[in-house]
Amino acid sequence: xxxxxxxxxxxxxxxxxxxxxxxxxxxxxxxxxxxxxxxxxxxxxxxxxxxxxxxxxxxxxxxxxxxxxxxxxxxxxxxxxxxxxxxxxxxxxxxxxxxxxxxxxxxxxxxxxxxxxxxxxxx
Amino acid sequence: xxxxxxxxxxxxxxxxxxxxxxxxxxxxxxxxxxxxxxxxxxxxxxxxxxxxxxxxxxxxxxxxxxxxxxxxxxxxxxxxxxxxxxxxxxxxxxxxxxxxxxxxxxxxxxxxxxxxxxxxxxx
DNA sequence: CCTTGACCTGGAGCGCACTCCAGGTGCGAG
DNA sequence: CTCGCACCTGGAGTGCGCTCCAGGTCAAGG
Numbered sequence: 149x150x151x152x153x154x155x156x157x158x159x160x161x162x163x164x165x166x167x168x169x170x171x172x173x174x175x176x177x178x179x180x181x182x183x184x185x186x187x188x189x190x191x192x193x194x195x196x197x198x199x200x201x202x203x204x205x206x207x208x209x210x211x212x213x214x215x216x217x218x219x220x221x222x223x224x225x226x227x228x229x230x231x232x233x234x235x236x237x238x239x240x241x242x243x244x245x246x247x248x249x250x251x252x253x254x255x256x257x258x259x260x261x262x263x264x265x266x267x268x269x270x271x
Numbered sequence: 272x273x274x275x276x277x278x279x280x281x282x283x284x285x286x287x288x289x290x291x292x293x294x295x296x297x298x299x300x301x302x303x304x305x306x307x308x309x310x311x312x313x314x315x316x317x318x319x320x321x322x323x324x325x326x327x328x329x330x331x332x333x334x335x336x337x338x339x340x341x342x343x344x345x346x347x348x349x350x351x352x353x354x355x356x357x358x359x360x361x362x363x364x365x366x367x368x369x370x371x372x373x374x375x376x377x378x379x380x381x382x383x384x385x386x387x388x389x390x391x392x393x394x
Numbered sequence: 395c396c397t398t399g400a401c402c403t404g405g406a407g408c409g410c411a412c413t414c415c416a417g418g419t420g421c422g423a424g
Numbered sequence: 425c426t427c428g429c430a431c432c433t434g435g436a437g438t439g440c441g442c443t444c445c446a447g448g449t450c451a452a453g454g
Contacts, residue, residue, distance in 0.1 A: 155400065165401085166443055173404095185450045187401060203378045206371065211441070232386045235379060242376045246369055248329065253365045255326045256358060263355045277431065288431085289413055296434095308420045310431060334411070 151181075152190040161198045168198075176201065176211065176218050197221075207242045274304075275313040284321045291321075299324065299334065299341050320344075330365045 158165050168188075171177045177197065181189040190198075204214050217234055220227040281288050291311075294300045300320065304312045313321075327337050340357055343350040 153400080164443080167441085169402090170442060183450085185402090187450070199378075200382065203375045203382075205441095207375045207379065228386055228390060232383055232390075235383050235386070239376065239379055239383065242372060242379065246372055246376075249365060249369055249372075252326045252330045253362065253369075255322075256330065256362055256365065259323065259326075260355060260358050260362065263351055263358070267351060267355075287413080290411085292432090293412060306420080308432090310420070328411095 150192050152195065154188050154190070157190045157195065157198070160195060161202060163198065163202070171201065174211070174215065176214055178218070178222065204238065207238065208245060209238055209241075213238075273315050275318065277311050277313070280313045280318065280321070283318060284325060286321065286325070294324065297334070297338065299337055301341070301345065327361065330361065331368060332361055332364075336361075 152160065154165055154168065157163070157168060161168075163171070168177070172180060177194070180194060181191070183189060201214060204217070213234070217231060220231045220234070275283065277288055277291065280286070280291060284291075286294070291300070295303060300317070303317060304314070306312060324337060327340070336357070340354060343354045343357070
């Protein structure tokens with residue numbers, strides 16, 4: 149099994165070192181191994197978990213909610229249904245986000261067209 | 272021409288009264304009329320401007336950028352091309368946002384499917 | 395052995411976009 | 425005239441998600 153230094157994890161996940169430490173501090177990432185000297189050693193599992201966090205973060209899930217998900221994940225297999233429910237609810241939230249974005253984008257484009265019609269008149 | 276009290280504007284735009292005052296303070300909204308007693312009176316034009324702000328805000332434009340747009344709008348007709356350029360750039364940013372959201376949503380859905388396949392195995 | 399650069403900790407600080415507060419005023423209804 | 429609610433101001437406070445800092449440690453290369 150591969151293992152990764154903090155710097156390698158920064159490169160692989162795109163999280164800053166400070167963010168990785170922050171996530172560990174608040175309990176969003178747990179059980180990261182250490183060398184005898186105290187340095188973090190990340191495994192492929194850790195990377196996988198961080199990639200899930202990135203996905204949730206980039207789709208706008210608040211940290212409090214990610215924390216809830218992390219808690220469920222730590223609790224074991226009996227929480228799988230609840231985890232799925234949480235992710236599905238979030239999936240719907242993402243749909244809403246996209247819909248709202250598209251709706252506002254239509255207004256934005258109307259405005260752009262309106263400006264263009266102005267220039268057409270006066271030009 | 273219609274005019275609106277602050278409370279009516281809150282209802283029509285969805286901005287809080289504090290946000291309206293904040294926007295005026297920082298110069299995002301300007302030229303709002305007052306009664307002799309100092310109360311704000313909004314016009315249809317003001318409402319229109321606030322609706323643009325809502326559109327830009329809801330599509331993630333930072334306030335600094337909205338401020339730039341407001342500045343251009345105040346400057347008069349010679350800035351129309353620049354305003355269009357700004358809005359078009361933002362339109363592309365919204366496209367990017369939607370694309371990223373959709374890409375991450377695919378990962379999210381993969382994860383949900385993966386959980387489902389787990390339950391199918393053990394159930 | 396020494397250097398140097400990546401890494402460690404706890405805690406303070408930051409940027410954004412509001413949001414709340416204290417203390418005071420305007421004005422329509424009764 | 426008075427009540428009460430909507431509104432006013434300047435300024436402080438909030439919540440989120442990091443980000444930075446001081447001061448120290450570890451470990452690979454020369």
